[in-house]
Amino acid sequence: MTHEHAIEADGLVKQFGDTLAVDDVSFAVPRGSVLGLLGPNGAGKTTTVRMMTTLTKPTRGTARVAGHDILTEPAAVRRAMGLTGQSATVDELLTGRENIWLIGSLYGLDRRTIDRVGGELLERFSLSDAADRVVKTYSGGMRRRLDLAVSLVATPPVLFLDEPTTGLDPRSRVELWDVLRDLVDDGTTLLLTTQYLEEADQLADDIVVIDRGTVIAHGTPLQLKDASGKAALVVTVSRPDDLPAAVERVREAGLEVHVEESARRITAPAEGLSDITRIAALFDGSGIEIDDLGLQRPSLDDVFLNLTGHRAEEAEPAAGPDGSGADPSAGPAAGHTTEDEEVRA
Amino acid sequence: MSHTPYGALERPEIRHTSLWHQSVTIFRRNLIHIKRMPEMLLDVTIQPVMFVLLFAYVFGGAIAVAAPAGYREWLLGGIMGQTIAFASFIVAVGLTADIDKGVVDRFRSLPINPAAILVGRSMSSLTHSFIGIIVMSLTGLVVGWRIRGSALDALAAYGLLLLWGFAMIWIGILVGSAMRSVEAVNGVMFTTMFPLTFLSNAFAPSERMGTVLRAIAEWNPISALVQAVRELWGNTGPAPADAHLPMQHPVLFTVLWTVAITAVVAPLSLKVFRNRTMQ
DSSP states (O other): OOEEEEEEEEEEEEETTTTEEEEEEEEEETTTOOEEOOOOOOOOOHHHHHHHHHHSSSSEEEEETEEEEEOHHHHHHHHHEEHHHHHOOTTTSHHHHHHHHHHHHHHHHHHHHHHHHHHHHHHTTTTTTGTTTGGGOOHHHHHHHHHHHHHHOOSSEEEEESTTTTTTHHHHHHHHHHHHHHEEEEEOOEEESOHHHHHHHHHHEEEEEEETTTTEEEHHHHHHHHHOOOOOEEESSSSSGGGGHHHHHHHHTTTOOEETTTEEEEEEEEOOOHHHHHHHHHHSSSSEEEEEEEEEEOOOHHHHHHHHOTTSSSSSGGGGGGSSSSTTOOOOGGGGTTTTTTOOO | OOOOOOOOOOOOEEEEEEEOHHHHHHHHHHHHHHHHHHHGGGGGTTTHHHHHIIIIIIIIOOOOOOOOOOHHHHHHHHHHHHHTTTTTHHHHHHHHHHHHHHHHHHHHTOOOOOOOHHHHHHHHHHHHHHHHHHHHHHHHHTTTTOOOOOOOHHHHHHHHHHHHHHHHHHHHHHHHOSSHHHHHHHHHHHHHHHHHHHHSSSSSSSGGGHHHHHHHHHHHHHHHHHHHHHHHHTTSSSTTTTTTTTHHHHHHHHHHHHHHHHHHHHHHHHHHHHHHHHH
């Protein structure tokens, strides 16, 4: 396989009756990189993955996985990829080891290979002690890890993960991220769907944002953040009394300021790091004590809000037409408020 | 999480496997389910045994039959027919559960023939039903049922039960693919299969039913099967001269019914299965 791109989606369209679930989605994932497919519930993420993994046929368009066309060479696609679905589809009545045997045997691996690779995977995913226990007794995090281990038994060069950490507690989530980073270090190409902006930010080299079936943005996390708005310079003074003087100085530097008195904080648009040194110089020897001075980039959550008019994790109809329907308590950290709930499309 | 280098992307060889190998793998997985949840077998063990006892001892005295050894022996063929008819139920429940939990999707994402999912499911369901047939035979021997025909005829009767089981698989795939949950399967199957098996000669002779009811019962495919195994086991004489055609040639009609059910339901069930799983 000399293809530069491990995954290419080419104008994928999927229509269910009158609804256009996916409308002309195209992107390419270079080998050995991670693409985050980001979007709210019902945006078309799972349908896109189901088309690319040959589970459902696109109405129009096609995709290539490891150089194989999903329409003309579905068998070759299935040999080259692994899929971990939205709900952990490990077999509850089988033990961890039997789950690996089941999938390994269906991949056509011989018993010795399954035992060897399976043993390594169980060890690697910290499941050795539980390997001979029935999966029903596993925790949510263990199931997800086993699900991933099962997908890796044939060492597929391309891996599709549909919301791999939905329903996991924060600790299990961070653990799973570590596992995924290892896989990418080993050369695996990853496509993961997520509604967690933090997850995409942490793992993805590239992000495709889809909403209502169409791609609304595409780029690196940094590019998306830059495109979404300017970074902000934030100055926090130590004494409330100093605030007016501080505001005056920042204004003199030609910047438009926004003041939050209760937080003793001044915010001003900034171009980049050079602004920090410029502002720092203003306060040098002024007698104004500063607690903090820094550059704040917009979060991916801001990016999403900016692109779609609603936050990433609310069901579309719940959002007001201008996004004002958002829960007032849902600050930029909204990504954490629902993370322990099982959310399904 | 340990950071052992992961075979540095040395990919194990993926061999091409046959449909048979794939089906046997899924069959073995389904057998492990039965091993871990033996209560799954209650439907083909305790339940038919209860039917045998209930009918043999509670209703038996009130139902007169023209059989050499009385109602209990005559009843066994009926219970066997009902047990194998319920093979469709077993296929449907297993398939719906696998579709619902995403297991079918996972299998379909692998380099296998999707038919293996259905073949493996059918193999385990027939095994499941045949465990019931064996338990029924043993229970029968205890309550006085005997095989009075030749060994070859007796084997032919078991062969017909197996053949019937194959036809039932298609109904199971159809119902299992069409229903959205195991509860729905239970509802549909109980409300159709129970009346269907009772509207036959399985528990009471059709000869003394009213004209219309008798016609329905004797043209009920299950009645042909039940009459056939009874005759082959020597548990009943030939049907009376005024009985409807299927009762006169029960073996032939059992084969015809299974062919007809398969010819009609198989293409339909595969279509519904494909539509359901390709969504």
